[in-house]
Amino acid sequence: MMHCPNCKSKNIGKIGANQYYCWSCFIEMTMSNGSLSLHQVEEDGTLTSLDDLFEAEDLQAEM
Incomplete structure (x- = not known):
């Protein structure tokens, strides 16, 4: 599972092709x-x- 390099959260959503968004930071x-x-x-x-x-x-x- 992917994690955010900024806040280390796993609360990541996919918003497009190869684009992701961290809902925590x-x-x-x-x-x-x-x-x-x-x-x-x-x-x-x-x-x-x-x-x-x-x-x-x-x-x-890191997936």
């Missing part, structure tokens, strides 16, 4: 080539990348 994740890209959803609906806050090994997808 409200982070959107996109999977590409076995690695996650994390984004914060802003009030206006835009996404802000959070990848620079994590080490590469933290963003490896």
Whole structure:
């Protein structure tokens, strides 16, 4: 089972093809080539990348 690299919650929902959402910390994740890209959803609906806050090994997808 997948867990959120930010809050470690397993409360993850699938919102699209290779796109997931953490319902605990409200982070959107996109999977590409076995690695996650994390984004914060802003009030206006835009996404802000959070990848620079994590080490590469933290963003490896763990299913």
